Amino acid sequence: MLKIEKLRAYYDTIPALKGVSVEVPEGEIVSIIGANGAGKSTLLKAISGLIKTQQGRIAYKDQDIAGRAANKIVALGISQVPEGRQIFAHLTVQDNINLGAYLYFKRRNRAEIAERMSEVYTLFPILKRRVKQIAGTLSGGEQQMLAIARALMGRPELLLLDEPSMGLAPLIVREIFAVIKKLNESGTTILLVEQNAKTALNVAKHAFVLETGEIVLEGLASDLLDNPKVKEAYLGG
């Protein structure tokens, strides 16, 4: 579904991605693990169009999307849940959810929005109880749920998740990953970027290890879990 070939990206003159190739087959969960600063977020931002890439191809359903504007890429069915959630903190929960369906509002597709909204609230019942609350006053876990819910309102076929476990208690992480699995079972392809390697490898079928802008290992997630190098570097021995 998504095929990234030899992608290079720079921050000013500092290379952040040095020729990264990643493939995400339709219907799968693919994880990319790596330490802080390895280039994981840069990769996701390149896919969703937030940063410009210098070289390489990003093919989504066989069309090259590298260099397109972020707001055009969402319309193709790729939604990103950005690192640090990036919810609209001064707006209400309901406004955040509505804005997630911005493209449908533009197409005046009210029925679609209502259907989507009820699905999202079934997935995250806690958000329904908070609709009128200002988003910035939610707990960290709820904010992460809101960020996912907002991305889902765009009815993505490919969901990009940037560190959904960041700063959350283990119990909440488990809850969020249960939702990620559920989404995948209902047909959404997922590309997950995580520092929390164990959780990320447990949920994925294929996985990649990114180190200083390069893919150093790739394969079945279950194999990587047993790989001594991965064990030592990412799973705490």
Added chain:
Amino acid sequence: MEKITFASQLMQYLITGLTVGSIYAMVAIGFNIIYNVTEIINFAQGEFVMLGGLIMVFLHVAAGLPLLAAFPLTIILVTLAGMLLDRLAISPIRQPSVLTLIIATIGASIIIKGIAMFIWGKDPFDLPAFSGRNPIHLMGAVIQPQYLWVGGFLIIIVILLTFFFEKTIIGKAMSACAENPDAASLVGINVKHMILLSFSLSAAIGAVAGITITPISLMEYDRGAMLAIKGFGAVVLGGLGSFPGAILGGLILGTIESFGAGLIHSGYKDAFALIVLLAVLFIRPSGLLGSVEVSKFKRF
């Protein structure tokens, strides 16, 4: 007898001050709309007011269009000027820093002023008041009917903007851009379009201010800069980015100016706004209704 005259004089200052203050409030609202989406202080904001007044004079007085036709047409033309400002001065700048963009607006304001001088010359123009010039007497003060139009339009603008930002998805999208442009583009909002929209809205509001104030104080090509400074003073007084603050700041500034001119010396009229501006920056840089916490993160 003496006492009553003084009281009625104070009343007069208050009413005049609130009228002028309403205009400052409109300019301040225009500043805030653009600031909230882009963090730019658009120093060409006053030129929109000037253009509104002069284009209205041209359409209504020179071309003889009826008031009801000239009014919306003027707003449309000034809105187009606002869109051109974004497309020609703001949007083409590559890798913009906020400061570069602000300087671009200053440059644009000088150009607009120059063009206006070419078209209209240096003389001030008058516009007939919307509903005559028979004054209404209230508690010894004289109220021009046009004063009520100015106040009325401020109220209409506030109601329409409140509806726009609170109830429409485009309004929410604009707030979203203001808060987090990256996240906004991730839900499919075209941030550049929202910036264009913010310039259009500000220009339209500036036009209304210009059209309504011209019958009271006339209009000439170089009025924009002073209006921009007064409006900016109102914004700073009320708190950068706050709409209630803009209205409050504008009305207070207008009133201070009017009382100052009446009680101290009318020659210092323009100085009062600047004194207030400096005083606020010294004492409470976040403004009356601005949050101190937020102001720490502001780049300006």
